[in-house]
Amino acid sequence: xxxPYVYAYPQGAGAxxxxxxxxxxxxxxxxxxxxxxxxxxxxxxxLMKVTDGNFAITNVDGNLLFNVKQPLFSLHENRILxxxxxxxxxxxQRKMMSRHDRWQVFRxxxxxxxxxxxxxxxxxxxxxxxxxxxxxPHNKDEKICDFxxxxxxxxxxxxxxxxxxxxAIVAKVHEKHTVRSVFLGKDSYSVTVYPNVDYAFVxxxxxxxxxxxRL
Numbered sequence: 001x002x003x004p005y006v007y008a009y010p011q012g013a014g015a016x017x018x019x020x021x022x023x024x025x026x027x028x029x030x031x032x033x034x035x036x037x038x039x040x041x042x043x044x045x046x047l048m049k050v051t052d053g054n055f056a057i058t059n060v061d062g063n064l065l066f067n068v069k070q071p072l073f074s075l076h077e078n079r080i081l082x083x084x085x086x087x088x089x090x091x092x093q094r095k096m097m098s099r100h101d102r103w104q105v106f107r108x109x110x111x112x113x114x115x116x117x118x119x120x121x122x123x124x125x126x127x128x129x130x131x132x133x134x135x136x137p138h139n140k141d142e143k144i145c146d147f148x149x150x151x152x153x154x155x156x157x158x159x160x161x162x163x164x165x166x167x168a169i170v171a172k173v174h175e176k177h178t179v180r181s182v183f184l185g186k187d188s189y190s191v192t193v194y195p196n197v198d199y200a201f202v203x204x205x206x207x208x209x210x211x212x213x214r215l
Contacts, residue, residue: 028117028136028201029090029107039199041065041191043173045210055210057203066200068092068207079211080109081204090117090204094211103208118201120208123148130158132209149209158209160202170194171202 027034039059046054055068064084071078077094088109095102101122107115116137123131134147144164151158160171176188191206193199 028198029204030198030200033198033200034196035193035199036195038195039193039197041193041199041203043189043191043203043206045187045189055207066203078111079207081200081207089200092204092208101212105204105208118146120205122212130209130212132205132212134205147205149205151209158206160205170197171199173206 042058042060042062044056044058054070055066056064057066057068058064066081066083066089069080069082071080077096079092079094080088081090081092083089091106091109091111093104093106093111095104103120104111105117105120106112107117118137119135119142120132121135121142123133130151130153132149133142133145134149135142136146139146146163147170148161148164149158150161150166156175158173159166159169160173162168162170171191171193173189173191176190187210189206189210191202193202
């Protein structure tokens with residue numbers, strides 16, 4: 001049976017780290033997006049979609065790390081994740097007419113299967129809160145997810161886990177509502193990415209989660 005992709009907390013990562021070591025997860029997008037320390041992100045989503053993108057992702061100092069743009073003319077419903085220098089990092093492709101709201105995520109501006117990094121679909125399980133399952137390219141049968149994203153609407157947050165269980169948390173997301181953000185027509189989220197986790201990968205999952213109407 002294929003084993004899920006499991007995140008390992010580094011030793012000494014804090015009180016939330018489990019006492020027993022777990023298999024190590026590799027880089028998903030690029031090693032430069034992995035930090036030995038927790039990474040805090042702010043994601044702002046403009047509710048009115050405009051040509052300069054409807055997501056902006058910054059660090060705690062307000063420096064732009066990524067933004068998301070939607071091509072004006074495309075046969076598919078694509079989103080492009082760009083870094084601060086406007087270099088294409090990921091292409092998020094929504095599969096039209098899909099039963100479980102499926103997405104494919106590719107490296108750079110490609111949509112070739114050879115550049116596929118992971119697949120995302122809405123979980124068929126009838127959970128009260130939203131859930132997306134994430135599968136890496138080798139996971140063809142999709143019986144066990146490699147990662148998952150689950151929402152908790154009562155706490156206005158969602159959590160990214162490695163594997164099927166709720167034991168290995170890799171990131172947490174909290175929705176932030178202020179009078180100013182509501183007035184400006186924006187949704188704001190604070191994200192904590194755990195050590196040694198690819199934060200470009202996490203950012204793309206949050207974008208998909210929001211686009212799928214789960215946030």
